[in-house]
Amino acid sequence: MRIVVLTGAGISAESGVPTFRGADGLWEGHRIEDVATPEGFERDPDTVLAFYDARRRAVASVAPNAAHRALARLEGAIGDHLLVVTQNVDDLHERAGSRNLVHMHGELRRARCLACGARPTWDGDLIDRPACPECGERMLRPDVVWFGEMPYGLDRIEEAVVACDVFVSIGTSGEVYPAAGYVALAAAFGARTVELNLEPSDPAVPFDDARAGRAGDLVPAWVDELLARRG
Numbered sequence: 001m002r003i004v005v006l007t008g009a010g011i012s013a014e015s016g017v018p019t020f021r022g023a024d025g026l027w028e029g030h031r032i033e034d035v036a037t038p039e040g041f042e043r044d045p046d047t048v049l050a051f052y053d054a055r056r057r058a059v060a061s062v063a064p065n066a067a068h069r070a071l072a073r074l075e076g077a078i079g080d081h082l083l084v085v086t087q088n089v090d091d092l093h094e095r096a097g098s099r100n101l102v103h104m105h106g107e108l109r110r111a112r113c114l115a116c117g118a119r120p121t122w123d124g125d126l127i128d129r130p131a132c133p134e135c136g137e138r139m140l141r142p143d144v145v146w147f148g149e150m151p152y153g154l155d156r157i158e159e160a161v162v163a164c165d166v167f168v169s170i171g172t173s174g175e176v177y178p179a180a181g182y183v184a185l186a187a188a189f190g191a192r193t194v195e196l197n198l199e200p201s202d203p204a205v206p207f208d209d210a211r212a213g214r215a216g217d218l219v220p221a222w223v224d225e226l227l228a229r230r231g
Helices: 009-013 038-043 045-060 066-081 092-096 154-163 179-188 215-230
Strands: 003-007 082-086 101-103 106-113 140-144 166-170 192-197 209-212
Touching: 003 066, 003 154, 003 179, 009 215, 038 045, 045 106, 045 140, 066 082, 066 092, 066 215, 082 154, 154 179, 166 179, 166 215, 179 192, 192 215
Parallel strands: 003 082, 003 166, 082 101, 166 192, 192 209
Antiparallel strands: 106 140
């Protein structure tokens, strides 16, 4: 059985990672346009670098939850037949033990060099313009996909979605494309579709099985059911 799991902000929120934006449309007190677009970075790079430096430190202080651990347990049972596609930029899936993983929106623990294109692992701050370990230029930015930029791994993701037997959406509203189109694509190719979310998403996107509740409760239960059926 080939399974693709798409995870969003809801799975990490239970570990204490703030969700993408609040009811006021702000992201931790900032306008999205100011900290999550190439134009915002060009206008005020110091604000953007400081914002992501603070987020990197904050994520380092939280831990994976039961939902992250359950997906790692599933991978341990079925190996490469599971692909986790995450819209999250934190490393909680990796710290829980997941390895077959695509970060379609980039990673907080990576930098990207605007001079040579290198994407080194990065745990420190970027605000002081450190040198790129590959080329030495001081042109590093967060390796995070901003609005208007192309997500990573789209070909690999689409191939997996088309070929999967089960597609599962966890903790995501299903409103941001291209991720929002994956459930319909999976269904069109015959996959069973499952939603595990705090609240039901857009009813225009029908799932074969939709369950509402905390990811930390729903995901371990779903994994238990799946593994029990496998015997």
